[in-house]
Ligand SMILES: [Zn+2]
């Protein structure tokens with residue numbers, strides 16, 4: 001009896017040791033928290049081309065003056081201006097994270113814990129509206145994709161070019177009708193035009209989402225347009241029953257052809273920034289007998 005208990009205790013200790021040192025738990029401890037919880041990636045990491053300018057990090061859209069937090073514990077190794085922009089760098093050991101543009105409230109040499117307040121988001125990165133944090137990840141002088149370090153639960157949803165095909169977003173499974181995951185960055189109606197800064201009618205709903213993220217039809221119908229159209233860039237239009245059409249603009253890729261029948265949840269294309277666009281997003285439109293209506297209503 002006593003011998004049996006000893007054996008089970010020894011086994012218990014052995015399996016516990018395995019769990020602690022196992023590669024999966026090590027990967028978990030490398031996870032980064034979001035520097036601005038609730039923000040969405042509006043521009044993805046792109047170092048695939050040696051010739052283009054690329055993008056050495058990810059851009060997270062948020063309001064100006066949003067609090068910026070440390071993605072993991074480390075030491076502040078730089079807090080100051082780089083090429084006129086205020087940047088914070090944190091050394092985590094093997095890797096470093098960088099944050100810009102930020103009004104810093106930490107100084108060189110400060111020790112920070114995961115989630116510590118580093119400063120507030122300043123305007124001025126890229127073409128972002130209202131503002132964007134550029135988050136970088138560096139290992140041995142090489143830029144890597146910060147999104148690989150994020151928790152799956154943070155809601156980041158970046159599409160790998162390999163692996164299983166993407167599933168329609170959860171929104172389509174409920175009574176909701178958004179064609180892609182993301183936050184509404186500009187609703188339907190009158191707004192200040194991002195290019196001209198004058199009041200202008202916005203004939204759709206903007207959903208901030210990374211370029212390449214799949215876009216799905218919100219209802220069944222027939223594809224009536226599937227190529228570029230002026231400021232809309234690459235545009236897919238679907239005609240539904242009851243004199244309504246939906247439009248999906250600024251796409252980076254189109255996966256359907258004119259005349260094709262689609263169902264609710266059929267992949268139409270990928271989020272992009274083609275046409276008159278300031279960054280990766282979907283401009284989603286709905287028309288009733290040709291008249292633009294709010295896609296978020298009905
Ligand atoms: Zn950036």
Ligand SMILES: [Zn+2]
Pocket residue numbers: 186202204205206282283284
């Ligand atoms: Zn729009």
